[in-house]
Amino acid sequence: MSTAQRTDGERVDAIRATEAPRIRWGAGLETAAAWLLGLLWILPLAYAVWTAFHPGEYSTRFELGAPLTLQNFVNAWNAAPFARYFLNTFVLVTMILAAQLVLCTLAAYAFARFEFRGRDLAFFLVLLQLMVMPDVLIVENYSTMNALGLRDTIVAIGLPYFASAFGIFLLRQTFKTVPRELDEAARVEGANALQVLMKVYVPLARPVYLAYALVSVSHHWNNFLWPLIVTSSVETRPLTVGLQVFSSTDQGVDWSIITAATLMTSAPLLVGFLLFQRQFVQSFMRAGIR
């Protein structure tokens, strides 16, 4: 009995001895590949960080003892009106997000819970914007802004994005999952359509709002082409355009200062991402599931 068991055990051991290293080998190889890719992915950014935090003479020389400095950031900050650019971008993303939240909530509510003639056609017209984005309609939208007298204003940068098909779609999907009983219960208590929306639907959709807000803010913080076209002064330029103007004309090739400026303009998003990594990734995931 005991001998038989031992042989069984020995056989298992023998199998393990031949199988395990192969599996461990494969897993080890994959881990190595994953890490190699990870390091490769972080490398350009790490390089920029190195350059920005060291004096110019070390920007392309890598020595462990190289002195750290914030002087590049100070120089960049003083060389262009970055404070103003930050303010402009902040106003821009806040304005866009506020408008989007209101407009998309109302429209999504209509699509999710109201029966009206032409609803399907209207929904199709909304979805069209997922394909034909304002980003490519720059020529016409520019002349529209001209006609409205809005050229070179922060409102003009945001206006084409106020009604977001993506936001409407996302919130409609969410509102549809709200049980109708909750809706009806509120109506029985005498709440009107808007009160039902604010008391029942909006609170239940809070995680989706957070997800949408993160995606929207990071998208419009980073937007470049349309603001470049429609703005022409320091008072309206967002950070992306300001950075481009700064690094293409003012600086020649002082890389330390340009990379410092580059990191500075991305810093709020980057720091926000590093602090709230989990929420960021989950938000993008939530926004991505359709």
Place this chain on the structure above:
Amino acid sequence: MTAFRPSVQAQITGWLLLLPALALLAMFTHWPAVATAWHSFFSTPKGSRPAVFVGLENYQLMLEDDVFWQALWNNFWFALGTIPTSIAIAIAMALWVNGRIAGRGFLRMAYFTPTVLPMIAVANIWLFFYTPQYGLLEQITGALGFPSHNWLGDRHTVLGATIVVAIWKEAGFFMIFYLAALQQISPTLGEAAALEGASRWQYFRRVLFPLLMPTTLFVLINALINSVRMVDHIFVMTRGGPDNASALLLYYIYQVGFSFWDSAYAAALTVVVLTILGVTAFVKFRFLDRRTHYQ
């Protein structure tokens, strides 16, 4: 009966709720799309001379315009170079980050970080990376004994260099969608496959990849749209050069519309882009969304 015929009040409320969003959409998406097509049949108004109807002249001009064809081909190669590679990398990233790998937190952060950065910032970082003599790339290739090469200054390598940047920026973004899809797949499938003696690669090819197909199609559409829309990096890195070797369609539209101020020709070029996007949309709605993502 009221259940079948919507009440007047519901009709009015529904439309009122929808009106603000739809008005803005009409003004900045639908109207400009139609107006672009309309204006492409007219000449560009100059000074006191108003626009006149010229029929297909702008399109004729386009057919003979070498820069247009170059930008169109560049865009094609840009899409072809970017999309399959970034999707493959995104799948690998998602599989790794989804599994039990050492340092998962760091890896997820490393993969995803480029997504958060503005494309303008990304382009600045990579411009420095590619700089002849000083850039990190030159230092590495130099240390390995390769001759110096101006990646962005050579018309044969400039498009490839921008493709690498686009892949770097996008793969982490696509990873998110795969990560979301992988988390919906039951782990018992993997256990069953392991019991059957399937290798990890077989499990991936026969089980995971087919299950991920809807995600792949979704990402594919997104990537296609992005390859038309993503031009920010060109402003920083190459300005379309050398010899238009890195010009993409939208960048060319910008040049024609806002450097040469030829709005009629820019409209005709925009129609080409809208057609590409329209065909994509048609394929998406007609074939891919059959399985009612939207209901």
